[in-house]
Amino acid sequence: ADPLKVHAAARGKYFGDAVDNNEITDAQYRPLIASEFSQLTPGNAMKWDSTEPTQGQFSYTRGDEIVSLARANGQTVRGHTLVWHQQTPNWVQNLDATALRSALQNHITNVVNHYEGQLYAWDVVNEALNDDGTMRNSFWYAKLGSSYIADAFRAARAADPDVKLYINDYNTDGMGAKSNAMYTLVQSLLSQGVPIDGVGFQAHLAIQYGFPSQMQQNLQRFADLGLDVAITELDVRMQLPSDSTKLATQATYFKNVIDACLAVTRCVGITTWGYTDKYSWVPNTFPGEGAALLVDESFRQKPAYTAVHDALAGG
């Protein structure tokens, strides 16, 4: 069977993986990153706490390492992420509004300039919304109001005229209050002339919460605004231990996400948030849950792998 990236390319999409620096030296994993995927996202290496841990002191070693692996593999890179409320150093969070606004500008200018010409896309603003569709009351919003979003996109565009600029969030995959709010927010940004190219749908799913409603229709309505859409952080967790029933449900969820993206012309690709259950954020964040990815801890293909493969292959 051909690797996932080959089937995705035949359908006009990329198939990507999120990787961390400690993972890409894993001798068992490294060749699979190269063979299965056509796109990489650094899971942590380009976040603010990595790139500007101290004010004005930029550090690109970890991000560069992933970009150079991608280049060696002929893969594109999605930059992740410029403005978020997590993994942002205390020095940022402690600034007053005026200083925070200029730190935002300075951070984006430096980081986007550094990677200019090397990335396919940037997640400019990550997770700005609450699940009920109100604005998340992060330190960004509390100090700057919602204008930080437009400012961030404008700064990114000024630093790289060609990279695709995305807003990215979770629990926006199906129709609902949060995706409605994202739709309204994006419409408002477009009407103000804010340079935004795409909307990222993280798709951190869990079998115990059901599959998002009308995912294809939801992706399509954003595409109909003239934007690209992408599945940016796909995984499907479950309560442990896994069993054959749960793994079969998980496989169906993965297939449904692939099918939704394939059905939307402007859906440019799918990124899984890791490939092997050996490296996944889930057990640390949701104790007792896991097994969220396509291959197990020993890199054995799970039913979800076959489901993704067959969906991409048109089976």
Ligand code: G3I
């Ligand atoms: O780097 C430190 C290390 O020095 C320290 O010894 C260790 C001890 O805990 O922690 C290490 O940092 C961890 C970091 O990942 C790097 O491995 C953090 O504790 C841990 O919280 C962090 O988790 C990341 C998480 O974002 C943080 O919010 C996950 O790896 C990463 O996969 C996850 O990714 C997010 C996306 O960016 C946005 N969407 C949701 C997604 C899942 O939470």
